[in-house]
Amino acid sequence: MKSRPPPQKLRQRGILRERVFGCDLGEHLHNSGHEVPQVVKCCAEFIEKHGVVDGIYRLSGISSNIQKLRLWSSIKL
Numbered sequence: 001m002k003s004r005p006p007p008q009k010l011r012q013r014g015i016l017r018e019r020v021f022g023c024d025l026g027e028h029l030h031n032s033g034h035e036v037p038q039v040v041k042c043c044a045e046f047i048e049k050h051g052v053v054d055g056i057y058r059l060s061g062i063s064s065n066i067q068k069l070r071l072w073s074s075i076k077l
Helices: 009-010 025-032 038-050 062-077
Strands: none
Touching: none
């Protein structure tokens, strides 16, 4: 009887996929090599492309600092 190939080999062949939901977030990010889960990145990209983003990303703190950040980000764009 043959033994089962290691999980890494199965992932390379596309047979075994990395779990996204129901697993430890730190472990998932470590295994995937990403800083942000792909599902979160896809959702943010969709919202920015198709939705109204004003007010979704909030900055808290002193209003003068917020105004500086807004001015800086508008110059960068």
